[in-house]
């Protein structure tokens with residue numbers, strides 16, 4: 001057992017002492033420690049702490065809060081909830097949990113998640129980026145070194161791309177045959193080289209969580225209560241709904 005390093009957060013210290021550098025990694029921290037044992041110059045402890053923090057900050061709240069919005073829309077639009085459940089029943093049934101391989105056969109559910117991300121705008125802006133050189137954009141000159149923040153929410157609420165943008169309507173992402181109709185203006189994960197690194201993981205989580213829950217439960221607001229859709233103002237970066245109650249009934 002190595003000597004304990006008091007300068008490290010306890011979780012990292014514990015991992016450093018117990019990791020099997022050549023064995024099966026137990027988790028993300030073990031993977032990083034194994035990688036560094038092969039190439040000590042790769043990153044410092046500070047890098048490792050930051051990258052774990054990134055996973056929590058960028059990876060947890062964003063997806064969890066999008067799911068919170070999805071539940072609100074399902075309660076506000078019982079017809080949408082009925083159609084998603086119908087698709088789950090037809091494609092997955094009740095005998096096994098939904099799997100990612102079901103996704104391509106569930107266009108309505110996909111469209112529902114797309115519409116949820118468009119209207120919820122959980123991450124309303126991109127992260128700040130800095131221009132490396134002067135550029136012309138839409139008739140404006142942006143100087144080198146300027147901080148640029150994209151307003152993704154403005155695109156999602158632009159009626160040029162999404163007619164009646166305030167209306168929640170998954171069908172806008174379906175063609176006449178009921179197949180998913182992508183729209184380039186839907187960009188909840190931003191676009192370009194620095195777009196969200198966790199997009200595939202987040203989309204998988206959204207699909208699996210929503211379908212697994214709706215397979216077993218119907219959702220509604222408690223009688224007489226409607227959610228006012230106000231946002232938690234204390235949260236920065238992420239648009240979170242204020243707390244609400246849900247009734248889950250076994251189906």
Ligand code: HEM
Pocket residue numbers: 054055058059060062063066122123125126127128152188189190191193194195196197198199201202
């Ligand atoms: C529904 C869930 C999520 C949404 C809406 C979302 C959205 C975003 C957005 C808008 C950006 C900024 C991109 C830009 O500035 O151009 C971003 C960056 C990022 N996201 Fe996500 N994200 C989600 C989930 C996740 C997950 C699950 C992870 C990791 C496990 C993750 C990791 C990251 C990282 C590392 C960046 C920075 C990428 C870079 O700067 O190169 N995100 N995300």
